Amino acid sequence: MSTATAPEQTLAEAARAPMGAGERPVVVIRPTRGWTALRLGELWKYRELLYFLVWRDVKVRYKQTMLGAAWAVLQPLLTMMIFTLLFSKLAKVPSEGVPYPIFAYCALVPWTLFAFALAQSGNSLITSQNLVTKVYFSRLVIPIAPVLVGLVDFGIAFVLLLGMMAYYGVHPGIAIVTLPLFLLLAVATSLGVGLWLSALNVEYRDVRHTIPFLTQFWLFASPIAYPSSAVPAKWRVLYGLNPIAGVVEGFRWALLGTHRPSVPMLLASSAMVALLIFSGLVYFRRVEKTFADVV
C-alpha cells in the first residue's frame, strides 16, 4: 500500500510543481542607480487601478457639487463671455471670419482640459501621499488619472460646442477627421506637463504656488483670445513650441474651418510634446524612488 502511494504522490507533486513555479512572479528588490528603465509595461498591469482612480474622481467631483456636471460647461462658457466682451467688443481682436464667441469657445474647450490637468495632475502626488506611502503600485497612474478625469469634462463641454456650431451655422469641412489627432496632442501635452509638475512638486513645494500663475501666463501665451495670425510669421515656428498653440489652431481648423495651421508649427508642437513626455517620464522615474521618503 505505502509503496504504491509514495510514487503516486511524488508524481502528482512533480506534475503540479512546474506549473506552480511558472505562475509565480519573481520580484527582485534592489537599489536602482543611474538611468532607470521606464517600465511602461508595469503601467499596463495597473490599468484597472487607473480606471478606479478615474472613476472615483469623476464620482466624487459631481457628488457634492450643487450644479454637478454643469461646471464642466460653465467654466469655459463664462470665460468665453468675458473674452468676447474684452477682446472682441473692446479691443476689436479679429477672429478669422467666424463669430468671436465660437472662435474663443472652440479654443477654450481643449484649453480647459489642459488647465484642469495642469492643476490636478501637478498636485496629484501630494494629494495622494496616503497611497504612495502605504501601497506599492505603478506611481505613473497618479498623474495620469486626473488627465482622464479632465476628458470627461471635455466631453460635456464638447457637446455644447457642437450645439453652438449648429446655432451659428458653422459647418466643419473634411478637416474634422483630423480632430482626434489634435485631441491626442492636447492629452499628450497635459500628460507631459503633468508628469513634470507632479514629480517636481514632491521635491520642491514651490511648484504648488507656481501652478496658478503658470496657468494664467500660459493662457495668454496661447492663441485662445486671439488668432495665431496676430503673431508675426517668422516667429510662428518658435510660437509652435508651445504645444497648446498647435492644439488650438488644429481645433479651429478642424471644426470651424479657419486657415490651415502651418506644418512647421505643428511639427514644432508635436516634437515639443514628444520631448516633454519622454523627459517627464525619465524625470518622474528618477524621482519616484524617493517619493515615499520625501512626501
Add this chain to the structure above:
Amino acid sequence: MSALAIHAEGIGKLYHIGRRQTHRNLRDALTDTMTAPFRAVRARLSGAQGNGNSRGETFWALRNVSFDIEEGEIIGIIGRNGAGKSTLLKILSRITEPTEGRAVIHGRAGSLLEVGTGFHPELTGRENIFLNGAILGMSKGEIARKFDEIVAFSEVEKFIDTPVKHYSSGMYVRLAFAVAAYLETEVLFVDEVLSVGDGEFQKKCLNKMQGAGDEGRTVFLVSHNLTAIQRLCQKVFWLEHGNIVLSGTAKEVVGAYLSSTSTAVTEQEWPDPDTAPGNETVRLRSARVRPVERGAGDEINVRTPFAIEFEYWNLKPQARLNLSLVVYTEDGTMAFVTGPRGEPVWNGKPFPAGLFRSVCYVPGDLLNDGIHRLLLLVVENRSVVIYRHEDVLTFEVKEDISMRDGWLGDWPGATRPMLRWTTELMSPIAAEQRR
C-alpha cells in the same frame, strides 16, 4: 521540502535626517547647483567623501539584514520603536527602495500597512470595497467574486450603499479590514493592523490570518501585540537598531525580548520642540510616571496611587485635542484604556497654541505587579488619532507581599483590584439543628 518565498541579503536603508521635514525649495536647489563644483573641490581637498554628510546627518535605519523565509511561514517582527521594523516592511513591499542589498520575493505580494488605504468618505461602502481592493492590487473580477464574502465578514450589510462618512468608526474599520482580509496574495506584509477593532473582531482577524498560513501563504507580520505574535508566528525576528539581533521560534525570541525590555523608562524629556517627537500639530516635551506626591523613579507597588504626566506643545490654534493612554502588561495584554472624559477645564474645548500639561491619576490597587508599557495617542476632535507613540514609558509595578494574605503563588490577571467584599454568618448550623 518547501520552496523559498523571500530571500533577503544585506538589506540596508540610509536616511538623511534634517532633510526629512523641510522640503527643499527651488532657491536652495539653485544655490546647491551653483556651489556644487566648489563643494566637490573642497571635499576632494579635505579628503572627505563627496556624497556623505554635506547636507546634514545620515543614519542607517536598517543595515545588513539577511534572511530566508519559506513558503507558508508566518514570520513575526518585533522590536522597539525606531528599530527599523516599518522600514523593513516598506522595503519588502516596494514602497521605498533599499540603499543597499537585495531581496527576492517569489509570488504575488500584497501589503497591508494600514487598513482602508484610499477609502473615500463620499463613496459608499460598496464603492469603497472596489476602490480599496484595486489599490491593494486585486483585479475587478477578483473583487466582484469575493464581494459577498467581504460584506458578510465586515458585518455592515445594511449600510453597504451608504457613504462611509456616515459610518461609525467601528463599522469603518470592520469594512476596511474585511477588504484587507480577502487580499489573498501568496506573500503578505502586515503592519500592526491587528490593533484595530473590538475584541470579537480582532479574534476573527487573527483566525483569518492563521488561515492564510495554513493555506500555504507567507505572512510577514509586524506587531506590538506579543500575544498575537506568539499565537500566530512560527518564527520571529527581533530587530534592534536596524539589525536582526535574534531569530528563532516565537517563544524563544519573545522571551528574550521581554527580559531585555524590562528596564523601566519612567521619565523622558525632549527640551527642543524642533526635534521632539510629534508632528505639525503636537509635540511632546516630557513624559513621566511617578507615585502621586513623589518623583519619577520612586517605587510604585500594587498599592501605590500613581500619576502619568505629559507636557506637550499644541502648535495648531483651536485644535480640540485629548490624550488617550493605553496600558499594556508585559505579555502585551491590554490592561486598560483611558482618556480625559471627566476633565473639567479643557476637555472638548479648543486649545490655543501653547505648552500644556495633562496628568492621569491611576488609583492604587488597580494594576497587577509586573512591567507595564504605555502607548500614548493624541486624538483630535475625539475621533482622529493624529499621533501615536508606542512604549512612551515603561514602568514596573512592584509586589507588596503584605497584601497577599499569605498566598505566595502566581497572581494572574491584568489587574489586581482591591474590591469590597462582604461575608456574614447567616445562621450557625448548630443553632438550626437545635430548633
